[in-house]
Amino acid sequence: MTSKDAKRGSDPKPSSGDLDENALFYHRYPRPGKLEIQATKPLGNQRDLALAYSPGVAAPCLAIRDNPDAAAAYTSRANLVAVVSNGTAVLGLGNIGPLASKPVMEGKAVLFKKFAGIDVFDIEIDAPEVDRMVSVISALEPTFGGINLEDIKAPECFEVERQLRAIMEIPVFHDDQHGTAIIVAAGILNGLELAGKSLTDAKIVTSGAGAAALACLNLLVALGAKRENIWVHDIEGLVYEGREVLMDEWKSIYAQPSDNRVLSQSIEGADVFLGLSAAGVLKPEMLATMAEKPLIMALANPSPEIMPDEAREARPDAMICTGRSDFPNQVNNVLCFPYIFRGALDCGARTINEEMKMAAVRAIAELAREEPSDIAARAYSGETPVFGPEYLIPSPFDQRLILRIAPAVAKAAADSGVARRPISDMEAYVDQLNRFVFRSGLIMKPLFTAAKAATKKRVVFAEGEDERVLRAAQVLLEEGIAEPILIGRPGIIENRLQRFGLRIRPDVDFQVTNPEDDPRFRDYVDEYFSIVGRLGVIPEAARTIVRTNATVIGALGIRRGEADALICGLEGRYARHLRDISQIIGKRDGVADYSALSLLISQRGATFFTDTYVSLNPCAEEIAETTIMAAHEIRRFGITPKAALVSHSNFGSRDSDSASKMRKAMQIIHALAPELEADGEMHGDSAISEALRKRVMPDSSLSGEANLLVFPNLDAANIALGVVKTMTEALHVGPILLGSAMPAHILSPSVTSRGVVNMATLSVVEASFPE
Numbered sequence: 001m002t003s004k005d006a007k008r009g010s011d012p013k014p015s016s017g018d019l020d021e022n023a024l025f026y027h028r029y030p031r032p033g034k035l036e037i038q039a040t041k042p043l044g045n046q047r048d049l050a051l052a053y054s055p056g057v058a059a060p061c062l063a064i065r066d067n068p069d070a071a072a073a074y075t076s077r078a079n080l081v082a083v084v085s086n087g088t089a090v091l092g093l094g095n096i097g098p099l100a101s102k103p104v105m106e107g108k109a110v111l112f113k114k115f116a117g118i119d120v121f122d123i124e125i126d127a128p129e130v131d132r133m134v135s136v137i138s139a140l141e142p143t144f145g146g147i148n149l150e151d152i153k154a155p156e157c158f159e160v161e162r163q164l165r166a167i168m169e170i171p172v173f174h175d176d177q178h179g180t181a182i183i184v185a186a187g188i189l190n191g192l193e194l195a196g197k198s199l200t201d202a203k204i205v206t207s208g209a210g211a212a213a214l215a216c217l218n219l220l221v222a223l224g225a226k227r228e229n230i231w232v233h234d235i236e237g238l239v240y241e242g243r244e245v246l247m248d249e250w251k252s253i254y255a256q257p258s259d260n261r262v263l264s265q266s267i268e269g270a271d272v273f274l275g276l277s278a279a280g281v282l283k284p285e286m287l288a289t290m291a292e293k294p295l296i297m298a299l300a301n302p303s304p305e306i307m308p309d310e311a312r313e314a315r316p317d318a319m320i321c322t323g324r325s326d327f328p329n330q331v332n333n334v335l336c337f338p339y340i341f342r343g344a345l346d347c348g349a350r351t352i353n354e355e356m357k358m359a360a361v362r363a364i365a366e367l368a369r370e371e372p373s374d375i376a377a378r379a380y381s382g383e384t385p386v387f388g389p390e391y392l393i394p395s396p397f398d399q400r401l402i403l404r405i406a407p408a409v410a411k412a413a414a415d416s417g418v419a420r421r422p423i424s425d426m427e428a429y430v431d432q433l434n435r436f437v438f439r440s441g442l443i444m445k446p447l448f449t450a451a452k453a454a455t456k457k458r459v460v461f462a463e464g465e466d467e468r469v470l471r472a473a474q475v476l477l478e479e480g481i482a483e484p485i486l487i488g489r490p491g492i493i494e495n496r497l498q499r500f501g502l503r504i505r506p507d508v509d510f511q512v513t514n515p516e517d518d519p520r521f522r523d524y525v526d527e528y529f530s531i532v533g534r535l536g537v538i539p540e541a542a543r544t545i546v547r548t549n550a551t552v553i554g555a556l557g558i559r560r561g562e563a564d565a566l567i568c569g570l571e572g573r574y575a576r577h578l579r580d581i582s583q584i585i586g587k588r589d590g591v592a593d594y595s596a597l598s599l600l601i602s603q604r605g606a607t608f609f610t611d612t613y614v615s616l617n618p619c620a621e622e623i624a625e626t627t628i629m630a631a632h633e634i635r636r637f638g639i640t641p642k643a644a645l646v647s648h649s650n651f652g653s654r655d656s657d658s659a660s661k662m663r664k665a666m667q668i669i670h671a672l673a674p675e676l677e678a679d680g681e682m683h684g685d686s687a688i689s690e691a692l693r694k695r696v697m698p699d700s701s702l703s704g705e706a707n708l709l710v711f712p713n714l715d716a717a718n719i720a721l722g723v724v725k726t727m728t729e730a731l732h733v734g735p736i737l738l739g740s741a742m743p744a745h746i747l748s749p750s751v752t753s754r755g756v757v758n759m760a761t762l763s764v765v766e767a768s769f770p771e
């Protein structure tokens with residue numbers, strides 16, 4: 001397909017890797033645009049209608065009439081931002097008008113939502129003049145908790161913002177100015193520090209004298225840069241004293257008393273090049289004259305003032321930033337605007353002031369210097385970022401941004417007296433942000449609390465050299481959750497800890513069991529042989545297995561009382577790990593068979609699935625046992641289990657073997673665990689929807705939505721788990737092994753380090769409270 005075809009939309013599939021074609025396809029299919037509106041309250045019956053709309057809606061209306069602050073409690077206003085543009089300076093595309101700016105504004109809306117949970121209406125206005133912009137935007141105040149001005153050209157943007165800030169009682173923030181300035185300032189502070197230079201002495205040269213460039217310079221001056229060290233250029237060249245063409249009050253602040261006229265002259269000896277203008281303005285030969293270790297910020301979008309490879313070739317000692325995601329050091333206002341608004345909205349700030357902006361600069365600059373974490377590693381595709389020329393600022397996908405910036409901004413708002421609802425419990429607020437970041441946080445919270453309060457338990461990790469385990473071990477130690485024991489070669493573990501920038505040290509902070517050399521292994525071999533000697537394993541083989549199979553070593557540690565819980569399965573087949581656990585640790589008394597429970601956490605909440613990994617085709621008795629064990633496990637999360645035995649048959653509608661099996665299992669459950677809220681057999685949709693269930697079975701013993709789905713066989717359970725997980729982008733906690741005599745869990749190879757932390761925490765709670 002040619003890009004012309006794509007534009008006409010004749011073929012829904014882009015045929016090449018061409019970015020433009022793919023972008024058009026992305027925007028067009030499966031439905032045009034990038035946004036939709038979703039209702040947050042049910043509207044399923046007459047009563048909902050009476051509450052949501054007339055007559056019930058009158059109650060919140062009158063409450064707000066009597067107390068306007070009540071709008072934050074009864075409407076979505078406090079979490080709703082307007083992204084407003086008149087399309088006069090759209091990225092570096094120029095004045096393409098408000099309609100053509102809509103994809104960018106929808107894009108900003110998506111970023112607000114994705115990175116900070118903020119809802120946005122994108123509003124493109126046909127208002128090129130200052131007065132009209134001010135009158136239209138100021139009239140929007142009742143709708144929004146904040147206004148994000150976007151891609152409005154200089155100098156009009158300065159006047160519009162000045163007037164709106166004077167009139168409006170909600171934050172008005174021109175992102176291209178201040179969002180950009182905050183992240184540029186953080187990048188420059190860090191870059192200069194690495195180069196061993198100071199902001200006060202730095203020579204800064206800009207290409208661009210528009211919204212973004214001038215706001216960056218103003219903030220840099222507020223941070224200590226000297227106005228006489230700043231050289232500003234626009235389409236006319238240097239901004240110099242006495243220049244009359246294309247000058248305005250904002251630009252003239254930076255006019256230099258100089259005979260220089262062009263960038264190639266002023267760039268000589270510069271420490272920083274700040275490009276916020278247009279593609280290709282900076283030529284390689286100009287770089288040659290810059291000072292040692294220059295910082296090059298070529299930030300024009302979508303194409304920078306110079307491409308990084310060209311810049312690197314001209315100046316190998318340079319630190320290079322662009323606005324793009326396909327190179328290191330993406331200096332882009334997306335690192336700031338979602339989070340500064342998050343902090344401002346959460347404390348009901350009337351404005352975003354200098355104190356709040358400075359707090360954001362400091363938070364971003366400090367974050368890049370922080371010790372790398374597992375979430376940062378995930379944001380960087382598994383590579384561990386270490387503060388340096390290639391990592392001056394965090395990546396937009398670094399989830400710590402919200403955790404650092406929003407609280408810092410909310411605190412600065414309160415301290416400077418602009419917060420209507422100052423945050424009184426900062427710790428609880430950070431917790432709330434954490435839950436946004438790790439959706440698992442809310443559900444895992446009772447387990448983390450219980451594990452921290454319990455006497456420390458020793459958790460042995462079979463794959464102790466794995467990066468995810470090393471990162472998890474650091475979290476478990478720092479949070480006081482467990483004492484990790486890592487099985488692995490000490491030299492490798494030590495090297496990797498250093499490579500990933502982790503602080504914990506073997507033998508000081510945690511124990512290592514070295515499979516190649518451990519004085520206890522003679523005893524281990526004897527013990528192992530006593531278990532498997534009559535299962536066809538000869539002594540020679542037992543010795544080899546104990547030295548090479550880390551799950552066997554971990555399980556023997558548990559059996560000998562040298563550890564309290566085992567985590568394995570990051571490598572290798574589930575069945576192999578289960579065989580070793582089964583042989584060495586064994587089943588809990590009275591349990592007929594093992595089974596696996598998986599927790600999926602999606603936007604709709606927590607749902608447990610069983611048996612997702614173990615029994616191919618369990619009988620009715622096994623299904624009943626699994627359901628009861630699963631219900632017990634679910635209570636550890638502080639959740640009351642509601643079990644549905646799902647089937648292709650709905651309350652007796654089919655007579656197949658598997659339907660009969662589920663009916664029989666249900667009878668056993670009612671007899672053995674009458675307190676458990678459970679019903680079946682039923683269809684999957686009846687399990688979730690009470691309305692559907694009640695239509696067929698009005699007196700079902702299950703109320704509301706089932707949170708434990710019990711499947712008739714492994715195919716159904718495992719397939720449903722995979723499909724639902726992928727379709728709802730849910731987090732998987734598990735698989736949780738049920739039925740083991742001591743806590744032992746076999747994770748899946750795709751588990752993340754956060755997943756390892758979750759499962760280790762669960763195992764600590766299981767070890768502390770076995771029943």
Ligand SMILES: NC(=O)C1=CN([C@@H]2O[C@H](COP(=O)(O)OP(=O)(O)OC[C@H]3O[C@@H](n4cnc5c(N)ncnc54)[C@H](OP(=O)(O)O)[C@@H]3O)[C@@H](O)[C@H]2O)C=CC1
Pocket residue numbers: 088089090091092093151152153154175176177180207208209210211212213233234235236246275276277278281299300301302322323331332333334
């Ligand atoms: N990475 C990031 O986060 C951000 C990047 N940007 C990028 O910065 C650029 C400017 O945005 P913004 O400030 O909002 O827009 P403005 O229109 O307000 O400013 C553009 C400035 O660039 C100057 N300029 C344009 N072409 C040239 C050229 N060939 N040589 C020298 N100067 C030139 C203009 O000069 P004149 O007025 O004389 O025409 C003007 O001073 C865009 O490319 C935008 O994408 C902006 C915000 C954030």
Ligand SMILES: CC(=O)C(=O)O
Pocket residue numbers: 090091092151175176300301323332333334
């Ligand atoms: C990133 C941005 O806001 C811009 O380029 O305009």
Ligand SMILES: [Mg+2]
Pocket residue numbers: 091150151175176
């Ligand atoms: Mg912009």
